[in-house]
Amino acid sequence: MSTGTSAAATVVSGVAAGHRVQVVAPRLLVSGQVVLREVDVEVHAGEAVGVVGPNGAGKSTLLRALAGLDGEPSVRWDLDLDSADGAIGGVVLVGHDPGLHPHLSLAENLRLAAALRAGSVLPVATALERVGLAGAAGRLAGRCSEGMLRRAGLARAWASGPALLLLDEPTAGLDAASRGLPAALVRSTTAAGGMVVVATHEPVAFDGVIDRWLHVSGGRVTSRQP
Amino acid sequence: MSATRHVVALTRAELVLELRTGDVLRTVAPYAVAALVLLALSVDANTVVLRQIGLGAGWTVLLLFGSQAASRRGLLDRAAVHELCRVSGVAPRTLLAARVVTTTGLLAALLAVLVPVVVALFDLSLAGGLWLLATTLAALIGLATLTSIAGALVTTTAVRGVVAPLLVVPLSVPLLLAVVQVPPTLRYGGSPLPWLLVAVLVDVTLLTIAAGLAPWLEGNP
Numbered sequence: 001m002s003t004g005t006s007a008a009a010t011v012v013s014g015v016a017a018g019h020r021v022q023v024v025a026p027r028l029l030v031s032g033q034v035v036l037r038e039v040d041v042e043v044h045a046g047e048a049v050g051v052v053g054p055n056g057a058g059k060s061t062l063l064r065a066l067a068g069l070d071g072e073p074s075v076r077w078d079l080d081l082d083s084a085d086g087a088i089g090g091v092v093l094v095g096h097d098p099g100l101h102p103h104l105s106l107a108e109n110l111r112l113a114a115a116l117r118a119g120s121v122l123p124v125a126t127a128l129e130r131v132g133l134a135g136a137a138g139r140l141a142g143r144c145s146e147g148m149l150r151r152a153g154l155a156r157a158w159a160s161g162p163a164l165l166l167l168d169e170p171t172a173g174l175d176a177a178s179r180g181l182p183a184a185l186v187r188s189t190t191a192a193g194g195m196v197v198v199a200t201h202e203p204v205a206f207d208g209v210i211d212r213w214l215h216v217s218g219g220r221v222t223s224r225q226p
Numbered sequence: 227m228s229a230t231r232h233v234v235a236l237t238r239a240e241l242v243l244e245l246r247t248g249d250v251l252r253t254v255a256p257y258a259v260a261a262l263v264l265l266a267l268s269v270d271a272n273t274v275v276l277r278q279i280g281l282g283a284g285w286t287v288l289l290l291f292g293s294q295a296a297s298r299r300g301l302l303d304r305a306a307v308h309e310l311c312r313v314s315g316v317a318p319r320t321l322l323a324a325r326v327v328t329t330t331g332l333l334a335a336l337l338a339v340l341v342p343v344v345v346a347l348f349d350l351s352l353a354g355g356l357w358l359l360a361t362t363l364a365a366l367i368g369l370a371t372l373t374s375i376a377g378a379l380v381t382t383t384a385v386r387g388v389v390a391p392l393l394v395v396p397l398s399v400p401l402l403l404a405v406v407q408v409p410p411t412l413r414y415g416g417s418p419l420p421w422l423l424v425a426v427l428v429d430v431t432l433l434t435i436a437a438g439l440a441p442w443l444e445g446n447p
């Protein structure tokens with residue numbers, strides 16, 4: 001089960017009101033090796049941040065740190081998800097593996113995710129319909145193509161209405177007709193006041209929806225103009 | 227009561243997986259039954275002898291095959307599903323509790339398969355049924371807790387099937403003794419309460435250990 005990235009992060013409470021996530025870390029590790037140094041990334045409510053960089057540069061590691069996973073004890077993870085209207089909440093990470101169990105159907109997987117989060121802002125059937133999977137709701141995840149699993153991961157995020165949405169290469173494996181789905185999800189999440197961070201090799205797929213870009217390379221995270 | 231909701235949701239999903247894959251009831255249970263048949267055939271056909279070893283044989287088989295069943299690759303053993311739970315705010319203790327509840331259910335199902343076989347093959351009397359039931363239930367919870375700790379501890383799938391039973395079997399001896407001592411204690415007019423208390427004490431100890439270890443076992447898969 002191990003992913004090889006190291007220990008738990010420290011949650012800092014008592015921050016100012018309003019949605020905000022910040023990771024401050026002297027270093028982020030994968031399998032004991034330093035991948036990123038002197039990380040200080042902050043995202044605010046309604047903001048969409050893109051992350052670009054070569055393979056293995058540390059984009060996924062940064063997303064996992066923002067999700068509160070796998071930080072060293074020295075990592076400061078500062079997350080404030082106070083929600084004024086109660087319509088959105090929680091963190092959703094859609095990674096390379098969308099977190100679906102192969103022996104559960106797509107609908108069962110999404111219902112499980114909804115149950116863990118005390119409900120969803122969209123019915124499972126509606127979320128699946130939005131990504132074009134209404135007809136495959138009863139299909140086992142293990143019988144779905146990679147593109148279908150990717151879309152199901154997006155449906156899970158859509159149903160959750162997250163306050164913090166983290167997408168790792170969301171366009172990978174999607175067909176031409178589905179390539180606009182991640183951008184639409186980003187747009188709807190930020191419109192609802194949520195925060196979004198997208199790691200991608202295809203920044204063009206997010207034209208007009210990303211507010212600022214971060215570049216991950218050489219063990220550093222630097223800001224970059226759109 | 228989000229912890230209860232989380233445990234219910236995860237347990238329900240695990241049971242759906244078991245119904246679909248049959249890891250315990252269709253894969254492990256037939257071998258456990260076969261082991262009981264071989265045990266019965268390998269000893270004297272004398273009914274008295276069979277009756278004397280029946281409960282112990284049944285529990286030994288449950289212990290060995292139950293620890294094997296508990297080592298199956300379940301819902302929470304998939305890294306992405308485990309991370310989904312953590313990101314969704316499921317506490318490490320809740321994750322381990324869900325494993326214990328699920329494993330208790332699966333062991334109870336395995337026991338339900340084995341009991342009629344033991345009764346038929348070993349001519350076992352179920353006299354003192356309530357004491358036996360209570361001690362068995364306590365022992366099942368202890369065994370499930372132990373196997374859940376071992377399962378979460380030994381996370382490498384390639385070795386967990388081997389290492390988990392090696393961790394579980396020695397530590398479950400008090401549970402085995404508690405159950406098999408109930409019928410003779412009743413037969414000689416004694417009270418089986420001390421044996422029930424042994425099983426409960428082991429449960430409390432193991433659950434306390436599980437609660438203490440959960441942040442480490444489930445917090446950083």
